[in-house]
Amino acid sequence: MRATLRNSTLVRHGLFFLALAVVLLVLTSFVFDPYTNYNVTEVAIYAICTAGLTVLTGINGQVSLGHGALMMIGAYTTSVLLTWHPDLPLILMLLASIATTGVAGAIVGLAGARLRGPYLAGATLALAVALPQVPSHFASVFGGNQGLNVPTPSPPAFLGGDFSPEQWLAWITLAAAVITFFVLANLVRGATGRRFRMVRDNEVAARLSGIDVARTQVLAYIISAACAGLAGSLFAYWVTVTSPSGFSLNLSLSLLTAIVIGGLGSLSGAVIGSFILVYLPVWTGGFASSLNLSSNVANNVPLAIYGIVLIVAILVFPRGIAGGIASIARGAARVIPSSRGPTALPAAPESSQ
Amino acid sequence: MGLFVNITLDGITNGMVFAALALALVLIFRATKILNFAQGAMAMMTTFIGFTLLNRGLGYWWALVAVLAIAFVLGALVERVLIRPLQGKSELNPVIVTIGLLVVLEGLAGAIYGNSSRGFPPAYSQSGLTIGHTKIAFSHFDIFILVAVLVLMVGTLALFRATTLGLRMRASAFSGEISRLLGVRVGRLLTLGWALAGVAGALAGFLVAPTSSFSPYFMDLILVYAFTAAVIGGLESPVGAVAGAVGVGLALSYVSGYIGSDLAPLGGFVILIVVLMLRPQGLFSFGRQRQV
Amino acid sequence: MRPEISRSRTWAVAAVGGVAALLTAACGSSSPTSTSNTASAPGITASQVTIGSTQPLTGPAAPGYSEIAPAANAYFKYVNAHGGVNGRKINYIYLDDQYNPTSTATQTRKLVLQDNVFAIFQALGTPTHLSVVSYLNSSKVPDLFVASGCNCWNNTSQYPDTFGWQPNYTIEGKILGQYIAQNFGSKKVGFFLQGPNDEFGADGFAGVMDSLQGKGLNVDSTPAYYTPTAAGAMAVPAAIAGLQAQGVQVIVSFSVPLFTAVAEASAAGLKYSAQFVVSNVGADPPTLAGILTGGSLGKRLPAGLIAGTISDTYLPLLTDASNPWVTMFKSIEQTYASSLPWDGNVEYGMSEAYTFVQALKAAGQNPTRASIIAAIQNSHWTDGPGLTPYAYSSSDHNGYTGVQMVTVNATGDLTTLGPIETTDDTASGAINTYSGAASTPPANGIPSD
Structure with a gap:
């Protein structure tokens, strides 16, 4: 019974993500201009990373203020490999970055499994500040403060001469994002996801039902770090260009902000949050420059508006925007009775350890 | 030897400055179990207000008193308006709100005062003292920093330990529900915790501004080190926060002096990790495990 | 105020630009004698030239540097108010990158892909601009007068569309080093540098060492470094104490203004009377005074703390009321950007804007991206605010080629020491005294054809 259910979930997810991929292909190819493709690529990169962070923080309950540092490991893996072997194919770079960042995630996770709440927050915060000093100091490998240049991947010849590099990178990134979300969506719905949630909700109960809490937490960290590594690459x-200042504490805080604003614990929330992360500064900047202010004010108003939007969003949608949409939808569902029953399985104790 | 002494003295004074802000974080954490990311930005804002008052001709000490009072009100306002409505929801929400507040305050200060660095006067001379025939990296102002932060620490400690107010604050943070049943006006105490933290932060601002580049961002890194210090110290202990801060200050100073200033943040990180691996709840925590 | 063009207008501009480019391509090159303005290139219409830039308007690098682009824009406003360049107004869009290379990369894409700028002008910072220099060159977008003295902008094979402007740090270092060798030959020389892995500190250090090596001088070649952050500022006293312990008597400092101030204050605090020799980047007296006299050193220290500091300049001295460039820029500042202080950053921004207008004029009535590059390479301008000629040619994209030594006098102003010297950034390149006459600005303040 459960097997068929899980199969049907897999099929449902497969169809959904296939459809999504087709829509994105059409949009990036025929609708978006290069600048939009460029921005959409950014959204997809953040979405990959915040999806991983959602699994860790939203679903497994471990806070990370250091995911920017993990992205940095992925980015440097790719950049250093490219300076050594410029001709290696892109897919190898992505896989190598996933691997190194996954290993780094295991180390952070092992240390982090001993820590709770604010102590884990403090440790990961310090990681986010300290780690960028490493490439800055060891310049012979990492290029110091000005970093390493990364060549833009050029589109394959068969796509034609006027195929823009922006569109090519958008294709690659969106493909990576669709695959990541497909994998994570299944994982979250499956037995692993249930274990993650049990550990989050009640460690004692989880332990009593035979779950190895520490191992589960480390696993969540590895999965999350692998996503950050892919995003970083x-x-x-x-x-x-990969330089230390691209991975400041701001990036780590922004990633956390994105998953909370988007809706903690939901993968769609990660997408919404990433979208906000990219487009909110664009809008606030445009708004501020339309006001015709003196330079001090004009330079800083976008920052202030950005902060106000964050605060208001949390006050208005305490469960994030995805949560807000869900409760509106539930409200609607109460009016229009749905034919589908509740889909969520009860959290059953996991015996197959 | 002279170098070692100077680097050590430098580390201690830097550490004491981190301690002032770390004490603010401890006050808030004990009152509301929240990490306040805007603590540095709030201190920055009040220091700018102090800067305006000083430029208007107000004497240094009057300006300091006025700023501490303003900081008290600001802290209370933030708790009432932004933090209170989030009670009982996800514990990450207040964190994000304080990040938002940090951004707002930096934007606001930049818009009003501009982003350029300014000088900020110290309470006393920053010229190094002469001991025997050698001048050392320790000034009258550094002594003031030391005394001010120790007074702040003792004050916080006395508040927590000796007064009924402190007891009630601890009780209400531990279990708001029970305290409320016992007739403690929990809400007012939470507000008070934030207000006092505002005061501690504002003092930190006045101590940091003369020794660093005073701009809307001048507290950013101080806050990170204060966090590190507070976590090392166990988040709830004033003595722990100060000890942690001096440890971080010394680590930064030795790494800068002997290895390279660009690696300084790594020094702080290494100390933090070593402490947390040995004592996952910090050096001066009360030792109660959260579960099992 | 930040110039702004609406989205729809941008698209219209792009469309017109595209059609015009096709027409131009079909008809062959536009003739310089044609009498009507055409939309001859991306970002150029019959009545407007749009250029873009990335600047640290906010963030830790904003102090001082955030004045540069507004100052340049003040000069453009002046030019626009006096008829523009060939009837076109200059629309200067400068975006905030917070001195963060990631942000530079995204903002530059916005300028090129969305705002459709003709050229990038005055983009500020070494680590920041390095993140986009390949992109701009592969997109054939002119990358004019980068606001940084990195040697890296002069790379005509890899970056044919990129031009530096200020004397690069190695040129500056060589001339500073020569002065030290000539005047402080018997003293022990040490270094206080931004770094250790920073082009500014490293290029400057290399230049100074070129002039010091092999002369039997007493040099402590292990520099003290600082990191340009608030925490870095706190570590400076320890670094200066280290130099004192080494017995260093002359401190060569490639530091930004804040760190110059902190370093000199730390030395004063230690009663350490070393001679500071500071890069032009970190020696602007009004900027330093703003940091110092704001009170950060207390009133007990002498106001002239930085008096005696030795540095160099490649632009006329700010306080030289007899210099026509200074009086002209100052009056433009008062009319078009009165909120800016009159300091080295403002003079820098306006001077660079002047060079841009020179280039735009030289690029012909209907400039193209290729024609402005060619115009700069073939310019051989001798007029301009700088003390020396530009180095620009098809094989050299460096800007100014030399500096004049200066010192801070007791009243906190700069006075010159000796002649203007020029050189190149090679280790063997000789340092020569420049004997050309100083130029005067045209009567209307706008470069003539």
């Missing part, structure tokens, strides 16, 4: 291609 794509980020390197997107920015075209």
